[in-house]
Amino acid sequence: MNKEHIRYTARLFSAAFTVILLVAGKPSYATSLEPENGSQRQYYIGMRSGTGASDTITDKLAIENIARYGLRTRNNHALTLNIEPRFLRITSGVSDVLYESNRSKERELTSASTMETDFGLEVTSDGNATPNTENSAFWKTINSRQDAFTSEQVGQALSIPGLITSLPLEVGATAALNGLPSLPEMTLTVTEITDEWITANISASEHTQPVVLPIGADENEVTANLVESHGRIRINRDTGWLESLALFIEQAVHHGERTVPRHLLLYVTALPDDTATGENFLDLLRFSSSGLPTSLKDDPTTYEFEYTLPEVETKAPLNNTQPTDDIETLFPDRDQAIYRIDEGDNVLILRVPFNIEDHQTPGYASLSELTLTDAQGEKIEFPLLTTDVLQGVRNTDGVTIEIRLKPLGWNEVDWSAIHGVSATLAYRTYTVEEQLFIELADTPQEITRGEATAKTIPLESEPNQWRLVLENQQDQLMIDRSAGYKDINAFSTSRLYDSPLSLTEKSFLYGITDPLSWVMQLRLEGDPQRFPLIHVKYADVPEYVDVTFEPGLSARRLMD
Incomplete structure (x- = not known):
């Protein structure tokens, strides 16, 4: 790899870090990046990229990265940001290429311990971003792993768009979005302005042109045409810091006489200073489950699995189709909460007994605070990331809420230092507003409740079959699990x-504007005339409960 090639890929890589930037020095009517001295933000950046034959596309490369950005220096013409990478995971297909940063000695990055001290970014008022990579152990380590992936892939994977233009404070106004490596010019269209946020859609520019990709070793240039794009972004109105971004791109990649599809998912979300806390795990779970489709063109029913519906109706009144919103009743046995440490998976597991019936749908649980202590009862500074929250799980400890956390940083983890765990659990309850039905008819049907929508669409070629689509935000339409479905087969x-x-x-x-949003689609077959649903509304703020965890068996063995 020559120096020019390294410089190019370094520039691509740096764009991942400029995703948070709306360059300063713009007109007063526009939002631009104006961080206060000493301010910093922390971001989760996820990417999936896939290419394949014309009829097949597979999940070729996935990258997850967590980095902290802080203002280092400021002058009239430029900002210099310090960048602290805290987590990096790269997978290719189903194989771990470069796994979690501190997974184990044989897999950790050889120069990782110095990564957080030597990587910076200078951003000028004209939108240029120059990384400090010359003496960067971080970048040298990335370039050293050429056996498993190319730095072009890593550069593209981490080259989430740097916003090199200001965002107008007017609904319907547009701005050009340039500087997306390997992608054409895009357009930002402002859709919502509040006292706190500016939200904009990202779409293809009217002047979209093919782009040249920095890959290929022969005389044939590799180019890509934009086929389809969907995106949304939310910006903090006062500071210009990015809050969240989602961008999906489909391109047709041409090399000589060969053309293959390329599917790209880019996702960024701001994280709290304590990454163990907050409801951001919903975004991480979405990313971990967002593997690319096997084909972009096939019938969706090719990718389905059986969805279990209750066969027997539960004779329950309306207020019993949900867990109680009394926090004490939901967690009556929280004094039996335990923690386990799984060194093999490099994870801390918290389990809290949970009072919920099979026909009830849980709310949303997360950590509001987490405290770890050593053998002397002193607090340990131990950066962790919540990666999973499993609710209503039946296991050897009964019905529980299980929270799984992985460590950040670059040093090997000494799990044996943990002798005490306590937390404040945040639980967002909901109320059931209504039990209702949607018709399964010969024509499409639709019902709405607040911001929630349910649709049924008959399959023209298949009698007695329908698609059921639920699109939910804070108002949600859910399957009524107190009903009986013995005459219906369902496939997700x-x-x-x-x-x-x-x-x-x-x-x-949807999650860019409402983190509780989700979309579900089932294929139904049978001979019913209607399908039971419930309309629920989640509380605006969660309730809180303090929990002290005792060591489980695995933790006791570890401490012994």
Whole structure:
């Protein structure tokens, strides 16, 4: 790899870090990046990229990265940001290429311990971003792993768009979005302005042109045409810091006489300073489940699996179709909460007994605070990331809420230092507003409740079959699990019937404005006339409960 090639890929890589920037020095009517001295933000950046033969596309490369950005220096013409990479995971297909940063000695990055001290970015008022990579152990380590992936892939994977233009404070106004490596010019269209946020859609520019990709070793240039794009972004109105971004791109890549599809998912979300806390795990779960489709063109029913519906009706009144909103009743046995440490998976597991029936749908649980202590009862500074929250799980500890956390940073983890765990659990309850039905008819049907929509669409070629699509935000239409469905077979599908996006990708877009959003699609078959649903509304803010965790068996063995 020559120096020019390294410089190019370094520039691509740096664009991942400029995703948070709206360059300063713009007109007063526009939002631009104006961080206060000493301010910093932390971001989760996820990417999936796939290419394949013309009729097949597979999940070739996935990258997850967490980095902290802080203002280092400021002058009249430029900002210099310090960048602290805290987590990096790269997978190719189903194989781990470069796994979690501190997974184990044989897999950790050789120069990782110095990564957080030597990587910076200078951003000028004209939109140029120059990374400090010459003496960067971070970048040298990335370039050293050429056996498993190329730095072009890493550069593209982390080259989420740097916003090199200001965003107008007017609904319907547009701005050009340039500087997306390997992607053409895009357009930002402002859709919502509040006292706190500016939200904009990202779409293809009217002047979209093919782009040249920095790959290929022969004389034939590799080019890409934009086929389809969907995106949304939210910006903090006062500071210009990015809050969240989702962008989905489909391109046709041409090399000589060969053309293959390329599908790209880019996702960014701001994280709290303590990454163990907050409801951001919903975004991480979406990303982990957003594998690329096997084909962009096939029928969505090709990618489906059986969905279990209750066969016997539960004779329950309306207020019993949900868990109680009394926090004490939901967690009556929280004094039996335990923690376990799984060194093999490099994870801390918290389990809290949970009072919920099979026909009830849980609310949303997360951590508001987490405290770890050593053998002397002193607090340990131990950066962790919540990666999973499993609710209503039946296991050897009964019905529980299970929270799984992985470590950040670059050093090997000493789990044996943990002798005490306590937390404040945040739980967002909901109320059931109504039990209702949607018709299964010969024509499409639709009902709405607040911001929630349910649709049924008959399959023209298959009698007694329908698609059921639920699109939910804070208002939600759910399957009524207190009803009986003995005459209906259901199959969950991963692809929307009328869109190239997967269900999780559509949920990403909705989640930019409402983190509780999700989309579900079932294929129904049988001979019913209607399908039971419930309309629920989640509380605006969660309730809180303090929990002290005792060591479980695995933790006791570890401490012994």
